Amino acid sequence: MALEQPGTSEGNPEAQDGEPIVIKKYANRRLYNTQSSTYVTLETLATMVRRGDDFVVVDAKSGDDLTRAVLAQIIFEQETKGQNLLPVRFLRQLIGLYGDNLQSFVPSYLEASMEAFRKNQEAMRQSLSEAFQTPAGGMQIFENAARQNMALFEQGMAMFGLKTPEHGGPHGGGMPAKEGEVEALRAEIDRLKEELAKKA
Structure with a gap:
């Protein structure tokens, strides 16, 4: 399946009609925001969480829900940067x-x-x-x-x-x-x- 063409910004507009923003994760680990048509990073997703944006992460090929795993990965990244919240x-x-x-x-x-x-x-x-x-x-x-x-x-x-x-x-x-x-x-x-x- 061909990858969608990335945009030029990592901005994340609010989800419309109360639906969560869909983030697709590809085999090469890249994350794609289907609403803003841009590739995003874990740091972008962390910012979205702090802003209160609702999103789900799905496997681009199988459609499996990867939200929990990706959120855990964000926590791991923050912890390794010295921002320790978890004793x-x-x-x-x-x-x-x-x-x-x-x-x-x-x-x-x-x-x-x-x-x-x-x-x-x-x-x-x-x-x-x-x-x-x-x-x-x-x-x-x-x-x-x-x-x-x-x-x-x-x-x-x-x-x-x-x-x-x-x-x-x-x-x-x-x-x-x-x-x-x-x-x-x-x-x-x-x-x-x-x-x-x-x-x-």
Whole structure:
């Protein structure tokens, strides 16, 4: 099948009539925006995501949906550039859930968590701006976030009639889950303070 002729711009107009923009991926890994008639890059798609453009990526030959794989590739590219959003511990835990009997619950839980975060972004920015004027204020923000995240987790577990683990170790040893979450956040705050001090 012949490739469509590329245009001269990587612009991405909004999808029309509520339909997602179709991005075709060819065997040579090139990506083609069928709406703007241009070849695009992963960085272009990342910009489209930030802008809120809805798109799907399909295999140009088979028509298979490749959206998930391409979005994961965008995340990988961003992470390798040093823009780290995914802690190593989180990645290990996520990998560990593949094949677990709770695997089917993970997507909806992560979606709910990110949606709650998105809805509160502006309020969080304002709160962080005010709170980080003092170290104690910044600590309080993270402790509140830890409590909210744990509450969301407990709600999700309760939906499926599952008990929330109270302790970190398999035999009930270690600190309670909530306390452990706060301690992890405190350690992260200390690390951020050290980085800021070095840049000052």
